[in-house]
Amino acid sequence: MSLLRTLLVRGLTMLGVLLAVQILVVVCLGATGYSDRMLQAVISEQLRGMRSSLAQTIRDPARLEEALEAHREELESSYGLDRPWFARMPGMVARVFKLDLGEAHTLRSSDGSNRVADIVLERIPATMLLLTSAMVITAGIGILIGVKLATHPGSPLDRVVSGFSAVSFALPTWWVGILLILIFSFRLGILPTGGMYSVPPPDGGFARFMDLLYHALLPIFTLVLASLGPYVYVIRTMTLNIAQAEHVTIARAKGLSERTVSGRHILRVAAPPIVTSLILGLAGTLGGSILVETVFNWRGMGRLYYEAIAGTPDEMVIVALTFIYTLIYILARMVLEVLYVILDPRVRYG
Amino acid sequence: MGEVIETRELKVYFFLRRSLFRQRAVKAVDGVSLRIERGETLALVGESGSGKTTLGRALLRLVELRDGVVLFRGRDITGLKGKGLKSFRRSAQAIFQDPYSSISPYMNIYDIVSEPLLIHRVKEKEKREKMLFRALEQVNLLPVREILYKYPHNLSGGQRQRVSIARAMVLEPEFVVADEPVSMVDASNRAEILYLLRNLQKEKSITFLYITHDLASARHFSDRIAVMYLGTIVETGITGRVIEEPLHPYTRGLLASVPEPDPLNRKKLRPLIPGEPPSASDVPSGCPFHPRCSDFIERLCDKARPSLKELSPERSVACHLF
Amino acid sequence: MALLEVRELVLHYASERGPVKAVDSVSFEVRGEGEALGIIGETGSGKSSLVRALMRIPPGNIDTYSGEVILKGKEIIHIPEEEFRREIRWKQIAVVFQGAMNGFNPVIRMGDQILERMVEERAIIPEKRREVAVELLKKVGLSEDTFFRYPHELSGGMKQRAAIAMALSLNPSLLILDEPTSALDVSIQAQIMNVLKQLKWDMGLSMLFITHDIALASDLCDRIVVMYSGQLREYGSAEQVLLDPQDPYTRELLSSIPRLHGKASPHFVTGAPPDPAEPPQGCRFHPRCPEKYEICTRKDPPLFATDDGHYARCWLKGKPPEKG
């Protein structure tokens, strides 16, 4: 009962976040006149097409202009440009919520579609590949190291790792990526500088997969390296705190083996806060992936974001990506919240 | 004489949010009427969750009252605000249970004990220091000059508790609530602090509410006792009488539970109150004590709530047996 | 032969200010066959460190850890850690710790925690688990459904009972009780004490009862040890210590307790227990002692026998040694 309630409250908060972000985006676009300009550009585009087709039938230039003007007004009212931006706002928010993301100006999907949904959709798997593998690896290594350290506090290894973790809070992920390219690609020449496949890509499903993996090595390593430090630091503190708890002393006094003590009585109890720190770290990884994809020319959403900003900006894509990133973040958080609730009976049974 | 503090049908409820729409009342204090006379010490005895601490806080206007009135020197103080409240604060003080968390770890002793003087605008520094020195001398924090600039973490538990007594006494209050002042102090130091409080009280005829779970200390350091259970007072009377002849089954059970150093104790089982006290958010119907009571009368105790009946002057009990 | 014999047990912690003498050469014995020995001490007397020393679970910063502990004639402090863990912990000596509130793993059901060691030892078949646990729970007065509860769903009193049940799971020959009731109300405390008495009488369980409350100790203990600043101050039967205390500290401690009946008003001892990192020179109680002599400020007294099986650490009870 209360489990359901906890999750319901979390879910509502997340929905609120999504709505808040969407409103923020729309207000920013509206209040700065950005959306007006965007729509005007769309209309002009359509009118240009119309002019050439109308020119076939209407010969008189004055009448042609008149007809075009009538079309313009019609289009403007259909796009809602005759109303102020705040009147259009609810419609825009609703549209994006229905995942109707509009059309891009300059960017195209690989098969030439200019629908933003198509463009973004084909990039999502690449990003997911990076994010999930980085998170899984980070979690795995983090837990291993954290526990090793927590059960041996004050050892030289502990000091080194703690120091490194503290310092890694200050490491820009993408710069680490650049360093890795310099070392592994430029200096040693053993790994590719970027991209997702070799040119030309190898034939055969398995060979292609291995090629992808080969290209993913550095980006994943970069993401892991960047998120590992803070994560280990948190795990270490958590497990260290729990290792000093009364029930651990009792578990030892009971004569349980060290394995049971550290697995069942330290790690299992530390799991909920560890999950929380994973949730918190997610924001960093998500943001970090935009930069890391940019550095490694990894054709995911992050690189798309960069492409949409650099050169001729593509506003529709930027709006859509902001929304999608928030959505992914919120969904991932929900999953981890559920995990948290399952792990901690104190939350489960109110 | 005349009473310094009096309550009538005092109620303090807290509300726990159970869900978005439902909330549940925790009846911490549920209709308490009592009075304490000038220079008297009333021991308020009860176990954890009985509402004794909340009652003490209510008398000091630290919690919002649900219902009822508190009279201080005959004046209703329940609605006091601003200046009126501040002047009440000057004459009513408190000593808290935990000497580790009731004084600021970031202030030295000088600052802690002179804070009340600053709050109540004792402007001349000389006068302030005179009062400060006197207060610290009264609580035997000697030599005062050595103690003044120490921080609480340099002092022992007993010393800290004396600092907090000095802070309460520096304004020379008329009424003091001491909430378990010695429960976190080492056994060998407890009596010292209790004597200190008693001497201060006698000297200045301060009115005292001594909140405790320790009946034995209440016996030595109070004039009257009020026993509390789940938000209500179940028995009151002159201390000696209550200890020697407890009337309410709860008081009897409580007294029987108190160990005394006697080698014969180990040879027999202790008579006891069965079960555990229910939560104050879920008070049983009728007499709140009936589910644990050995003298439970069916269809009376679980239906009707006994009121506090005055059996003789200075002796009241809330039980259907009387 | 005594069940447990402790000889000159020492546990000093390392600190920046030098060694903290938490347990400083303590010797006593628990005779067995349902005898309960009480160890009484205030804050900093070293009583909790004593438990840790006996169970071989001292914290990380050890300076000295020595002495002998002989259980049923076998020395157990110097045997290998793994052997101690397997053979002694919980099988021979079980503990009920003070912090009932935090004593259980918050994410594991009570039943699993109570039987945990048995399960790890494969001393129980899965089908029997429930039955065994219910039996244990009944012994301490808990209902069957406690088996499926999580710790946060139980009250402090129930958790403390469960802790006792957990300690009984492997039928230990000695039960150490480290302030088992200090966080509880008097009425619940009395219930727990009765449970313990019952165990002692019915099962003949020997106990080491550690508390700061000398009155509570009298409820259970046949013999009593009084500790002060890491040292043993007085040692004797309950009658000897409670009715005829020989050491000034014990006397002061007893008289400082407010009595519910009788005429005596409580006394008090001035000053605070010493800092275990910097105990006073000479007799450690001398700064607070009402009967101190010149020698007390210089020389730490040894334990003097004052009666049959009754010892006190006070110069008044023995002949001061020759100078030099």
Next chain:
Amino acid sequence: MKTATLIRELWKSAPGKLGLTLLGLLSLVSVYVILTYPSDYGTSRWGNPALWADNPKSVPPAWTGFLSSVKPTRHRIEEWEKPSEVVSLDFGHERIYRMVFALKGDEHPTFISFSLWNVEYHLRPPVITAVLSRPDGGRITLFRQAVSGPRTGEEAPYSRYRDEPLREVLGSDQRVKDQLTRFFSEKYIKDIDLDVVHSAPVMALFGVPGFDGGFPVLKGEYTLEVRILVNDERDKAGKVRMVQGGSVYGVMGTDALGRDLAEGLLFGLPVALLIGIATSTISTLLGMILGMVSGYAGGKTDLVIQRAADIVANIPVLPLLIFLVFIGGSKLWLILMVLVAFSWPGLTIMVRSMVLQLRTGQEVEAAKTLGASGARVIFSHIFPHTASYILAQLVFFAPSAILAEAGLSFLGLGDPSIPTWGQVLEYGFRTGAVFLGYWWWVVPPGLLIVITAVTFMFLALGLEPVVDPRLRGRRWWRY
């Protein structure tokens, strides 16, 4: 607590000492930069390519020469107000400016150029010639051109190259390549790689045909002459500058525009400190005030603040940051504001929960019983307990603000009028410095970001025992 005590206590811990030292050092350099750099540095110098035209492009720092076996060629700039020699001819005279330089390194000069200011003539336009003499006797005319003639309506004296100099990068002319080809085929009877001559004429200009078809450096003394042929005594020429582009430059090397990286990176320091300190101060203040208000006021105020904090705390910051800066424009103040807007919830939630706990705690109860006012309770009995967290947050947040700005800059959203390390990296990345191995361009800015951020991290670590008097004397960090 007084600042002096704070610093003294901080100094006692190893990370605190390290942090303080670094902070002092960084501040000192920042002060130097603020005092010596122009206030509009970004637009007037860094963003002005003309200023950097005479520097070699994308070359490593000078000190790398000591480390490598290949000896780099020094960068040489010479300027003349007066000609080295004047030769009279029957129809006027020729003013000759001469730069003599020896090549001792193993690397070719990166380019060769001259600039000319303020030419004034009365009758006929002067003719400008540039000739390079090689140690092997070769004389190659690199440039020959007459100054533009009078325009209609213009009156003598005709003034040219006043506002902007005539600037010529020499050697890429087709005629030069032809001359070189001819010279090499006469002088060195060998197959020469014409491709090199055509694609990299500077290599050929300063080289001799090698065995493998390349052009290793011809060491020895070269002379570059700029001759101005005038036919009127009154004709004048102003400053002449000749540049032989070296293969190394300065302390930190240059970027693709020839900008001195040392200068730009130095400017980034006060900017980074400003970003870190300003953002963390404002966001900490905001977070603290909201948390205190939320915890102390309770009721509706609390609910509103808590909901808002919940929502803001759940927003993925970087995507939103990118969006807002993209829409609002790349201005530093906007970046700072947005960072502040997203960073308060953590502290607010924590301060609130601490306040809630403290508010019902015995210390506050005691203060209330004494009659303390709300302000006194907050300042004397609540604030000190939260101070350590607030201070830690203050120091802790600075690095993340610096990193966030760097990330944004790296995506090309940095404020172009205020060059930051992130922007230096962005330009390097965009022009392929990473893939060409221009480490001096991409490593130092990142390293500087890390050093600055680490400084704050050390301070945060050192502060832990300082702000809590109970932890004093117990130090976890020894060395």
